[in-house]
Amino acid sequence: MVLGLETKKSELKPLSTNKAVAEAAKDSNVDVVAAYPITPQTTVVERLAELIGEGELDAEIIHVESEHSALSAVIGASAMGARTFTATSSQGLALMHEILHIASGLRLPIVMSVAARALSAPISIFNDHSDIMNQRDTGWIIIFTSSAQEAYDTIIQAYKIAENSNVLLPVMVAYDGYVMSHTIEPVEVLGKKVAEEYIPKKVSWNRLDPDRPITIGTITSPDYYYEFKYAQAKALESSLQHILEADSEFKKKYGRGYGAVEGYMMEDAEIAVLGTSSYFSNLKYAVDELRKKGVKAGAIKLRVYRPFPREQLYELIKGLRALGVIDRSISYGMTPSGPIALDLMSTYRYKNIPPIQSFVAGIGQRRMLIEDFVRIYEILERRASSNSINEETLFYGVKGIDI
Amino acid sequence: MKELKSWKDYPLGGAVYEPGSTLDIDVSGWRNERPQIDQEKCIRCRICWVFCPDAAIIEEEKNYTTKTGKTFKLTYSIDYAHCKGCGICANECPVKAIKMIPEVE
């Protein structure tokens, strides 16, 4: 048996989120990696190839010829009982779309990192969340991360969640392309010990084994299909509990936990803005500035997107005078045009919630400085005080539009 | 096969855990005619067994002596529950030992 070089001790390393994600896959002791390069994910798999080549990770790397084949190969490997990993962005994620549904329908514990990038057309290699939002209903667990450290930690947590026999659903760990994928931050890398102590592999999913031959991937008639999809829906819904358990266990062992949502200065906030991934950091800076001016502002980070953490989020927003939601993608033809805003407005329809102002910003990584985030709060406050918040989305930053 | 009364009884992800469970399915309703092997003519060449798409030809180590005194160690018979009456066996038999007769029902 060939043993990989053991890195048992924790180390603090300067890593981009891409590189952090690769380290996480390595420390999770994955067995098979299959991925296709796409900007801005490329360095994830490049780093993994290096790690495998240097003997730090014993895994097979399949140089697949497209993202569709990447996820397909990873399904084949997972069905053999292997721990698998893939990574992509944008067009690649879109290309895999058909297979995303199959991965979750077959109930395989695949983990995928996505460096969120805008979808064509026109082409943009820059960051927004249109690629992720387009996969909203594929039955995957979707978690947004806001720092390289969090991405590293969440990939490891993802294996614990996915492989939990009460879950058995694939997990997408998203982070902002370029903004995070290529930005270096300090990351505590835990080392291979994590695979043994936190996520020892125990195959409880459907496995191809000549000694116990089963058939995976059957065709169903109307008499059978429905119950499988219902079971999937229930599994995704109830996975929230296991996501939080995995997170608190991680916190107990390694000192860091993130929850499903996070609030900043929310204890006494009157108005707040909700953001995802890297925007949360910016919102915190904006809140600090507003607080200096005496505004009781707060910021909310939505970390777990699917399953939607209704109760946890409700606790944070229920006492607000107004809530702004910044979406990084557009749901065309709908009012509001922001998917997260839409989710919020519908899920809390029958609960007492503050007026919600939907914003869309940063499409195609349209530049947003801290002053822009501060302006968003100001717009929110202005609309809240004049009782003019409605379902219409405010598109922040479009040339020719004044909001 | 376990009865699936509730969604909770359904196997994970649509998998089937019993190999070869189609053996429980009787396809005789597919037939318009059924094959009949004439054991006197059959030369035990194996060809019908080789070609049957439904594995419905049974090869048994069962002795058979023809009326003319020829002895064989093998006997072929039809698994009628799984025979669709396609007629490939009768068509390919080199000595025309298999006849397709109308399915009487």
Added chain:
Amino acid sequence: MTYELEKIKTLWDIPKEEHLVGGHSLCAGCTAATIVRHLLKVAGKNTIVVNATGCVEVSTTSFPYTAWRVPWLHVAFENAGAVASGVESAINALKIKGEIPVEKEINVIAIAGDGGSFDIGFQALSGLMERGHKVMFVIYDNEAYMNTGIQRSGATPFAAWTTTTPVTRRIRGEWRNKKDMFDIAIAHGIDYVATANPAYPVDMDSKFQKGLSKDGPSLVHVIMPCTTGWRFEPKYGITIAKLATETAVWVNMEYDVGNFSVTVPVKKRKHVREYLKLQGRYSHLSETEIELIQEQIDRKVEEINKRAGKEVIGPLEA
């Protein structure tokens, strides 16, 4: 070697055990069932099958039943090559990590129709072959997208009727030629490529055997006469398959690490009319069109004989 199977030389060397059992819903007289039965007999129980969407897949795994007695995985239509690559890589990885015993031989076989290999499955097949995975890819070629209702594919031969190349005023069946998968596979640099025919079971089974014994990718392309799509009575499946080889419409060839050979030589071949007249999909052909097809075959036979270095396919019988 595939478990402890001796080289198949006669019908009696073919193992008895069935790994694809009856009760499935493939058409009565479907030669694909015959092909897959044989494939699994040769491969044995230590086999993982990856199946692309198609006739074989839907008809053998209708929940809650399965006709398979070996581990079987279906994902989608176009990715049998990619899924099989993943299965094979996982076996390698798990052997390195000690989760599967290193000495355990597990065959990985991808089964796809012509759609799942020539057309929508082409990319994944190409990737599999180019990367060198130890997978045997078996194509059951019924020359159209049969499962969805007989639409043309890249494997549909010249002049064949299909529902998307119907016989009408302006179109008279398929007007293009069949894609040459044999040479495409060879061009990928793999060690073993073969064409086979269920009417020649010893030849077909020994090719399955050879493919499985290779250390890298192998491809066995099998003609699969289809009673429903080619329009003939179910009982003629094997007869038509035989005629395909006897008329040189389908030549049983092999490419084994650089060596080309025709494994079923034909001393005197029949006129292609003998093959065409039994199939409804060719019933519209005029004498001129039949002669055109015969000329195409004559040219192909010339090339094959040249490639083999001798006359392996003989002239038309008088």
